[in-house]
Amino acid sequence: MSNSTHFAKTPEPPYYAVIFTSRRTEDDYGYGKMADRMETLATGRPGFLGIESARDAEGFGITISYWETTEAIAAWKADLSHVAAQDLGKQRWYEHYEVRVARVERAYGKPHE
Amino acid sequence: MSNSTHFAKTPEPPYYAVIFTSRRTEDDYGYGKMADRMETLATGRPGFLGIESARDAEGFGITISYWETTEAIAAWKADLSHVAAQDLGKQRWYEHYEVRVARVERAYGKPHE
Numbered sequence: 001m002s003n004s005t006h007f008a009k010t011p012e013p014p015y016y017a018v019i020f021t022s023r024r025t026e027d028d029y030g031y032g033k034m035a036d037r038m039e040t041l042a043t044g045r046p047g048f049l050g051i052e053s054a055r056d057a058e059g060f061g062i063t064i065s066y067w068e069t070t071e072a073i074a075a076w077k078a079d080l081s082h083v084a085a086q087d088l089g090k091q092r093w094y095e096h097y098e099v100r101v102a103r104v105e106r107a108y109g110k111p112h113e
Numbered sequence: 114m115s116n117s118t119h120f121a122k123t124p125e126p127p128y129y130a131v132i133f134t135s136r137r138t139e140d141d142y143g144y145g146k147m148a149d150r151m152e153t154l155a156t157g158r159p160g161f162l163g164i165e166s167a168r169d170a171e172g173f174g175i176t177i178s179y180w181e182t183t184e185a186i187a188a189w190k191a192d193l194s195h196v197a198a199q200d201l202g203k204q205r206w207y208e209h210y211e212v213r214v215a216r217v218e219r220a221y222g223k224p225h226e
């Protein structure tokens with residue numbers, strides 16, 4: 001996802017994380033363009049806090065989006081553009097994926113620890 | 114982390130996730146060997162459920178470890194071998210990192226959705 005700035009600037013917990021782990025197929029079929037479009041759309045949604053993403057050379061990737069509430073997550077999951085992208089993801093782009101919705105309870109880091 | 118099998122086989126929620134996002138320095142100083150050793154040690158800890166990891170070509174990485182309880186997470190954080198690795202991480206290996214501890218409340222995926 002090319003417009004990620006990598007580290008998400010999230011507020012003090014609690015907030016929510018959607019952890020998406022995936023292995024890509026070799027089928028491109030507009031994947032990069034769709035991923036960028038979905039990230040842009042997500043970023044504009046109410047309750048969106050940030051996104052972090054990494055994919056290794058073997059096609060295994062992790063994307064985490066952060067949200068204020070579970071309602072914001074449910075609304076984004078049901079967004080019609082996103083539903084179409086999810087369908088293509090299942091059919092063409094991902095041979096395997098896992099989605100986990102989690103409540104972030106504690107956070108710390110460097111340099112601001 | 115070379116001994117990852119990529120997808121973690123986690124049980125039905127609830128359980129906990131430690132989300133570690135990082136940007137590496139260019140200082141190797143035994144990083145790969147230590148990362149492998151920490152993953153092996155974590156895997157043997159009580160309450161450990163699995164680990165998933167991806168790092169892109171630019172040095173931005175996400176590692177998520179899954180645990181049964183917050184007590185298991187705290188015990189692993191305080192393990193003396195791990196404390197030494199955390200110190201080296203802060204001093205040499207990571208120019209920036211964030212740690213988020215989250216309670217996984219819901220999970221689904223493909224192929225088993």
